[in-house]
Amino acid sequence: MKKDRSTRRVVGGRRRSRLRKVKHFLWVIGPGIIAGAAGNDAGSIGSLASGGALYGCSILWALLLSLIFSYFIQDMCVRIGVVSRKGLIEHARERYGFKVGFIFLLVFLAVNFATVIAGIAGMAASLELLAWVAGLYFPYTILVPILTFCVWLFLLKEGYGPIERVFSIVSLTMFVYVVVAFMANPSPEEIIRGSLWITEELTFDYLVYVSAIIGATISPYMQFYLVSAIVDKRVRIRDLLSERVGSILGITISGIQAFAIVIVAAYVLFPRGIIVETAKDVALSLVPFLGFSAFTLFAIGFFSSSLNGTGVIISSSGYSFSEFFGVERGLSKRVREAFTFYLMFTICFMIGYGALILGITPIQAMVYSMVISFILSPMVVYLILRVANDSEVMGKHANNFVMKIVGWAIFVILLLLDFILLMDVVITYMP
Amino acid sequence: MTAQRFDIHTLAVVLPIVVLVTLGLTTSVLNLTYNFYHEEKNGVEVRAWWDGDHADIYVKVKSEELLPALVEVREFIEEKNSYQPTKHILRSLVISSTDSPLFITSAVTSKNFEIIVLTSQKDFVFKIRLR
Numbered sequence: 001m002k003k004d005r006s007t008r009r010v011v012g013g014r015r016r017s018r019l020r021k022v023k024h025f026l027w028v029i030g031p032g033i034i035a036g037a038a039g040n041d042a043g044s045i046g047s048l049a050s051g052g053a054l055y056g057c058s059i060l061w062a063l064l065l066s067l068i069f070s071y072f073i074q075d076m077c078v079r080i081g082v083v084s085r086k087g088l089i090e091h092a093r094e095r096y097g098f099k100v101g102f103i104f105l106l107v108f109l110a111v112n113f114a115t116v117i118a119g120i121a122g123m124a125a126s127l128e129l130l131a132w133v134a135g136l137y138f139p140y141t142i143l144v145p146i147l148t149f150c151v152w153l154f155l156l157k158e159g160y161g162p163i164e165r166v167f168s169i170v171s172l173t174m175f176v177y178v179v180v181a182f183m184a185n186p187s188p189e190e191i192i193r194g195s196l197w198i199t200e201e202l203t204f205d206y207l208v209y210v211s212a213i214i215g216a217t218i219s220p221y222m223q224f225y226l227v228s229a230i231v232d233k234r235v236r237i238r239d240l241l242s243e244r245v246g247s248i249l250g251i252t253i254s255g256i257q258a259f260a261i262v263i264v265a266a267y268v269l270f271p272r273g274i275i276v277e278t279a280k281d282v283a284l285s286l287v288p289f290l291g292f293s294a295f296t297l298f299a300i301g302f303f304s305s306s307l308n309g310t311g312v313i314i315s316s317s318g319y320s321f322s323e324f325f326g327v328e329r330g331l332s333k334r335v336r337e338a339f340t341f342y343l344m345f346t347i348c349f350m351i352g353y354g355a356l357i358l359g360i361t362p363i364q365a366m367v368y369s370m371v372i373s374f375i376l377s378p379m380v381v382y383l384i385l386r387v388a389n390d391s392e393v394m395g396k397h398a399n400n401f402v403m404k405i406v407g408w409a410i411f412v413i414l415l416l417l418d419f420i421l422l423m424d425v426v427i428t429y430m431p
Numbered sequence: 432m433t434a435q436r437f438d439i440h441t442l443a444v445v446l447p448i449v450v451l452v453t454l455g456l457t458t459s460v461l462n463l464t465y466n467f468y469h470e471e472k473n474g475v476e477v478r479a480w481w482d483g484d485h486a487d488i489y490v491k492v493k494s495e496e497l498l499p500a501l502v503e504v505r506e507f508i509e510e511k512n513s514y515q516p517t518k519h520i521l522r523s524l525v526i527s528s529t530d531s532p533l534f535i536t537s538a539v540t541s542k543n544f545e546i547i548v549l550t551s552q553k554d555f556v557f558k559i560r561l562r
Contacts, residue, residue: 121483121484124483125484128482128536128537129536129537132534132536132537137487137534137536139459139463139482139483139487140482140483140484140485141459141462141463141482141483142456142459142460142463144455144459144483145452145455145456145459146452146456148448148452149448149449149452152448156444274518280537281519284518284519284537285518285519287519335438335440335441335444336438336440336441339440339443339444342444343443343444346444346447346448349448350447350448350451353451353452353455354451356483357455357458361484362484
């Protein structure tokens with residue numbers, strides 16, 4: 001009898017210990033999953049869908065390439081966050097001085113402000129459509145301030161834990177894009193061919209879309225958020241492997257969703273010559289071909305993407321601003337403890353909403369955000385490489401020879417693609 | 432406890448966004464309430480208002496004799512200098528009852544468009560230019 005009890009106690013103890021380990025693993029992987037999924041924000045969906053609508057599956061190789069780039073860049077970010085316990089802006093200030101660091105911060109905040117406009121507009125637009133499907137009327141112009149306030153209040157009131165849990169669930173709801181992609185009845189051979197070979201002639205216009213897709217997948221705020229969130233959570237070096245797994249999971253989830261969005265556009269919009277600019281256009285265009293269920297699912301995904309993207313952008317703005325000035329920060333802190341963090345966070349919301357009141361459209365915001373992102377992306381990758389290559393900062397977790405080569409190759413390719421995009425912007429928008 | 436929560440720092444963070452959101456919400460409500468198109472022609476009522484980046488349209492047929500009615504939405508295309516059927520029609524545009532008006536959202540993204548209500552007796556054309 002005694003033996004039975006002690007055996008049961010041992011088994012129960014083992015179960016509890018296993019459960020604790022699983023819980024701890026889930027706690028550690030949170031930032032990687034959220035940062036990965038945030039790559040598919042409202043603006044990115046627009047870029048992915050317009051690429052798929054114009055070039056069909058032949059653009060998929062660019063997406064696959066950008067995901068491989070993301071794996072390497074995010075992996076370096078994870079190591080920087082866990083080992084150095086400093087955010088990227090803090091590293092920029094320490095390495096290049098106050099002035100350069102401050103310019104870097106301003107450019108980064110400008111990208112975030114422009115991106116958050118599209119995020120807030122995306123949330124309101126998708127909710128308006130979803131309400132309409134349910135037979136309710138919620139005007140977009142009323143939903144924008146209400147949603148701005150609700151998301152702001154949620155981020156302000158809840159600690160890091162609940163926010164992370166909600167955003168992780170939101171990231172998973174974006175799998176509805178995959179369901180919509182299956183509804184489009186795609187051909188696996190065509191998808192594999194488009195993903196592994198360049199089947200299109202490399203014209204300037206095509207390269208512009210290749211750059212836009214790569215730019216949409218590797219957004220600077222993802223890297224800033226990932227490092228800062230890891231620092232904020234105080235993830236220990238012994239959890240580095242789990243954190244790296246989390247980052248890989250996040251990019252895989254976001255990659256599957258991004259593939260699904262391009263496939264939907266490639267099989268529904270491309271054959272019919274329908275050109276789209278925003279995620280809302282895509283959702284609306286699905287109705288005559290895939291029906292209301294596809295439209296509703298896409299609108300749900302669009303809402304989740306916008307919510308997740310907005311949350312991450314806003315948080316990364318607050319983190320970076322506070323990191324630069326070396327003050328307290330973190331979603332778990334109270335307002336009076338991390339005043340600067342919450343102030344910047346609120347300013348970001350106000351600028352996003354204020355711009356929409358002043359009449360800046362989400363498409364304009366997307367263009368501004370893309371242009372500034374072009375300038376910032378190589379700068380961010382350069383900074384990440386310099387820090388991750390530095391064995392004084394990173395110790396034995398610094399980039400090895402292969403990682404250094406891959407890292408610099410990514411930097412050069414991004415620089416070239418940025419140049420193409422900037423040329424396109426100059427040609428399109430210069431009088 | 433309450434005094435601790437609403438210290439000066441919290442107020443400095445909360446107040447600006449509360450003011451902005453309240454002002455924005457009031458402006459939106461006022462705009463939607465007072466700045467809209469409204470016309471009624473022989474028992475066919477059309478309302479339209481600008482909702483940020485698209486128009487919302489409400490069509491009601493008040494006379495049983497005009498039913499069923501088919502609604503067409505045409506957007507003004509500057510390049511072609513003519514009205515063209517809008518691309519984004521989400522639902523059937525048939526009105527079959529005087530009790531259930533038709534509500535159309537996100538179909539029109541310009542402020543210059545026309546609504547054509549086709550009935551068995553007469554066709555009604557509403558030219559709309561929103562501010």
